[in-house]
Every structure is written in structure tokens, then in C-alpha cells.
Amino acid sequence: MEGNMKLWDGRYGNNKCLYYLAEGHDLGVTCCVFSPTFGSANPDNPIPETQPRMQYFMLASCGADMLVKLWDVHVSPGYEMRLRVNLQGHSATVNACAFTPDGKRLASGSVDRAAIVWNPLTGEKLYMLTGHPRCVTTVAFSLDGMYLATGCMDRTVRIWRLADGPAVIPVQDGASKTEKLVDVQDAAAPITAQETTEPPQPKRKPLSDWSVEEVCDWLREKGLEQNIETFRENEIDGNELKQLTNETLSKDLGIAALGQRNKILRGIKSLQESESSSTSGQAQANLVALASALPPQLMQNLVSTFAPSLMANMAQSTGPTVTTSKGATPQAASDDKVPDEYLCPITREIMVDPVIASDGYTYERKSIESWLQKGKMTSPMTNALLPNMNLTPNRMLKMLIQRHFGRQ
Numbered sequence: 001m002e003g004n005m006k007l008w009d010g011r012y013g014n015n016k017c018l019y020y021l022a023e024g025h026d027l028g029v030t031c032c033v034f035s036p037t038f039g040s041a042n043p044d045n046p047i048p049e050t051q052p053r054m055q056y057f058m059l060a061s062c063g064a065d066m067l068v069k070l071w072d073v074h075v076s077p078g079y080e081m082r083l084r085v086n087l088q089g090h091s092a093t094v095n096a097c098a099f100t101p102d103g104k105r106l107a108s109g110s111v112d113r114a115a116i117v118w119n120p121l122t123g124e125k126l127y128m129l130t131g132h133p134r135c136v137t138t139v140a141f142s143l144d145g146m147y148l149a150t151g152c153m154d155r156t157v158r159i160w161r162l163a164d165g166p167a168v169i170p171v172q173d174g175a176s177k178t179e180k181l182v183d184v185q186d187a188a189a190p191i192t193a194q195e196t197t198e199p200p201q202p203k204r205k206p207l208s209d210w211s212v213e214e215v216c217d218w219l220r221e222k223g224l225e226q227n228i229e230t231f232r233e234n235e236i237d238g239n240e241l242k243q244l245t246n247e248t249l250s251k252d253l254g255i256a257a258l259g260q261r262n263k264i265l266r267g268i269k270s271l272q273e274s275e276s277s278s279t280s281g282q283a284q285a286n287l288v289a290l291a292s293a294l295p296p297q298l299m300q301n302l303v304s305t306f307a308p309s310l311m312a313n314m315a316q317s318t319g320p321t322v323t324t325s326k327g328a329t330p331q332a333a334s335d336d337k338v339p340d341e342y343l344c345p346i347t348r349e350i351m352v353d354p355v356i357a358s359d360g361y362t363y364e365r366k367s368i369e370s371w372l373q374k375g376k377m378t379s380p381m382t383n384a385l386l387p388n389m390n391l392t393p394n395r396m397l398k399m400l401i402q403r404h405f406g407r408q
Contacts, residue, residue, distance in 0.1 A: 003028050003063055007079060019079040024071075025063030026205070031096045032061045034073075035120065037103030058084070058120065060106055062094035068108045070120060085123045089116050096138045100145035105162070107148050109136030115150045117162065129160055134340065153340075155348065207271055210238025222267050227255060241268060342401050346371065346380050350405075354398050355391040359384065362394050 003025035009016040035041060038058035055076040062068045068087040074080045092111035099106050099120070106120040115136050117127040134153035141148055148160045210218075215236055216228045230253050236244075249261045344351050344364035353365040359379035363371075368391065371380060378385055 003065070005029060005032070005061065005081070007073065007075075007081065018075070019081055021081050024061060024081075025065050025067065025069065027064035027093075029061055029063045030094060032059060033097055033099060034059050035099050035103040036101060038120075040075075041103075058103075060097050060099065060120065062097045062108055064093040066090045066092060066094060066110075068094055068097055068106070068116075068118070070106075070123075087116075087118055087123055087125075089125055089128070090114065092135070095136060098139045098141060100141045101143055102145055105141070105145060107139040107141065107150075109139040109150055111135040113152075115139055115148070115160075117148065127160075127162065129158075131158060132156070153345070153348075207238045207242055207275055210241065212237050214238070215241050218267070218271075219264075222263060224260060224263065227253075227260065227264070230254065242272070244268060339404075341397070342404070351397070351401060354394040354401070356394050358387045358390055362397060365391065 003023050005021040005024035006017045007019035007021075009018055035058040040055040041057050054074070057073045057075070059071040059073045059081070060068060061071065066088075068090070070084040070087065072082045072084050074082075087106075087108070090108065090110040090112050094108050094110045097106060097108045103120070105126065106118045107115055108118070109115045113130065113132045113135055115127075115129040115132075116125055117129070118124065119126055129148070129150065132150065132152040132154070136150050136152055138151040139148060146162055148162055150158050150160065152158070205214075212232055212235055215238060216232055219225065219228050219231060234240075234253060244264065246261055246265060249255045249264060255261050255264075338350060341362075342350050344354075344367050345361060346363055346367040349364065351362070351364045354362045355365045355368060356362050357368055357379070359382060361379065361381045363380070368380070372389055377389075
């Protein structure tokens with residue numbers, strides 16, 4: 001998925017792209033929203049005397065690189081988008097973001113099951129809201145900005161009061177009316193300086209793909225600015241960085257301080273270990289993604305080879321699962337007892353005949369066919385228009401589900 005961003009002419013249309021920004025987010029953009037009060041969005045804001053025709057706005061975007069980004073968007077004179085700040089705090093894809101009506105707060109919701117409330121002017125993390133059992137798919141503020149609603153994949157909504165410390169109002173399953181809401185209960189307090197933890201690092205590209213400047217940025221993160229010019233002069237890119245040794249740093253690059261050499265080598269080792277861990281952690285996802293691309297017999301051989309270890313790991317990480325007799329069809333079970341990839345996103349029930357729709361997501365065949373038969377031409381997951389109505393059997397996932405429950 002591309003992470004490119006385009007600025008369009010919303011007033012006059014004509015499919016006119018005003019500005020194009022390549023790779024605004026790594027791995028894809030999930031949501032964009034303008035601040036309702038920043039810059040020219042608020043007519044009461046003072047106009048710069050030096051540039052009376054200047055029009056500028058603040059844009060928030062989020063994506064699969066685990067980041068929320070704030071951009072300065074200039075539309076007159078000329079069009080330009082400049083990165084203002086990266087907001088780091090989520091540990092998985094960020095699905096949605098939203099401003100309060102006064103523009104003083106920004107909320108984001110992520111696949112990591114958390115929502116974060118930020119101060120968009122300072123980049124400060126104000127609240128870390130946890131409690132959803134599945135990924136957070138949407139966020140929205142009340143008109144007074146004192147309440148935040150977060151929607152979850154498990155078909156529930158939580159409402160957080162942000163005035164004197166957040167409180168939660170979980171919505172009952174299937175509830176849509178206010179009388180279904182339970183009483184407000186106390187929850188976590190706002191984040192203080194003492195409670196703030198080090199945010200996870202954003203997902204990096206492979207070390208071998210790093211440019212010289214990206215290596216220099218990494219040195220700056222490590223507090224080794226004094227070595228940047230040396231690395232730049234010697235054109236140390238990602239591939240060269242991986243080959244560095246204590247002797248090379250000392251003799252070839254002239255880094256005399258032992259502490260600096262050790263810090264660089266420890267950092268390189270940490271990067272390589274993180275890259276290796278990330279690669280192995282994708283094994284199961286990659287196996288499922290093969291779907292129906294391979295002949296059934298070859299897929300059966302793959303499952304027979306790899307599934308036992310994968311299932312063992314999943315059993316350890318997901319806890320107990322439902323028990324069925326060998327060869328039995330999996331029955332509906334509690335969401336917190338079944339791996340999420342085995343559940344249909346529409347019904348939240350274990351899939352028996354999983355199929356891949358043209359949006360790239362997998363659904364239970366009966367559920368997605370019912371969705372389409374009702375005349376819904378949009379994706380149940382993204383609400384975007386489906387490119388086509390084709391459904392491809394996800395044989396790989398079906399084998400994994402049958403094997404998982406058949407062995408219980």
C-alpha cells in the first residue's frame with residue numbers, strides 16, 4: 001500500500017490535484033483531517049503583515065507506520081505541505097484521528113487497542129486510553145470537546161470524559177440507544193510527566209535500504225552527533241553500517257573514544273535483532289496471506305510443514321480455545337478466546353468458509369454474500385467502494401482454522 005498524499009481542490013472539484021507528496025507515511029495512509037481552528041481555518045486569526053495573501057492550515061494524518069503526523073499546509077501563495085511533527089505513541093497501525101471542535105485536542109485510535117489524546121500545538125501526549133479488547137477503528141469528540149467516543153472492532157463504543165480525568169461508559173453489545181449505557185465509572189487519570197513512558201519507535205525500513213542521511217539521523221537519535229560528518233564523508237549507508245567493527249571504527253573512521261565505539265556497535269546489534277524479530281513475527285501473517293495463490297495440494301503441504309509450530313505459538317499467546325472433537329466444525333466462541341484472524345469482521349464468529357473480497361480482507365462467505373445481496377457496494381472494513389464483487393476462497397486460512405480446532 002502506498003503512503004502518498006494528495007491535496008485536492010474541494011471547492012471547484014474538476015478532479016484537480018493541487019499538491020502531491022510522495023511517501024507521506026510508510027505502508028499507507030489511513031486517515032486525514034484538518035484542524036478546524038488553526039491558521040486560516042479561523043477567520044479571527046491575525047493575517048501576517050508581511051504576506052497578507054497567505055493562507056495556511058494544519059493537517060493531521062495517520063497510517064500503517066504507527067505514526068500520527070501533523071503538517072503545515074500552505075495554499076496561498078502556492079501550494080506546499082511541510083511536516084510539523086511526528087507523534088509517536090502507538091505500537092501498531094493508526095486507524096483514525098480527529099480534532100476537537102476548538103482544535104485544542106487531537107485523538108487517535110489504533111490497532112494496538114488504545115486511543116491517545118494529544119495537544120496538537122505542543123505534540124504532548126495528554127491521555128492514553130486503554131480497555132478495548134480489539135483494535136480501535138474510529139474516534140470522535142463531542143461538540144464541547146469534553147467527551148471522546150472510541151469505536152472498537154468488537155462492536156462496542158466507549159465514551160471517555162476528558163474534563164477531570166477520563167471515565168468510561170462501555171456500550172452494551174448491539175446497543176444503539178442512550179438508555180443502554182451503563183453508569184459512568186472511574187478510569188485512568190491523565191498522563192503526567194512521571195507516568196509517561198518511552199514511546200515505541202516507529203517501524204523502520206530494512207537496515208540495508210538506509211541511505212547515508214538516514215544513518216546520520218540514527219546517529220543523531222543516539223546522541224552521537226559528533227560522528228555524523230565522519231560517517232557522511234565516508235559515505236556510510238545501511239549496508240556499510242552493518243559491516244562496521246570495533247577495528248574499523250577505530251582505525252578507518254578515527255573514532256578514538258571507546259565509549260562511542262561501543263555505543264555504535266550496541267546500536268547496530270539492536271537494529272539487527274529488532275529487524276530479525278520483526279521478520280519472524282510476520283511468519284503466520286505471511287502464511288495466511290498466501291490464500292488461494294497456490295494449488296490446494298501444495299498449500300496442504302505448507303500447512304503440514306509450518307502450521308504445528310505456528311499453532312503452538314498461538315496457543316501460548318492466545319490462551320485456551322474452544323474444544324471440539326477432531327474434524328468438527330468450529331463453533332462460535334468468546335472473542336477473547338479465539339485468534340482474531342479466525343473471526344469474521346462482520347459477525348465476529350469463527351469462519352467456516354473464509355473468502356477474500358476485493359478490499360483484501362477475509363470474511364465468512366455467507367456474511368459477505370449477504371452484505372452484497374443487500375446492495376452494499378462498499379467494504380465492511382474501510383467503507384471504500386469495492387473494486388469488484390469477486391470472492392476468492394481463502395483455503396490457507398480455512399486449513400489453519402480446521403487444524404487449530406481439529407487438534408483440540
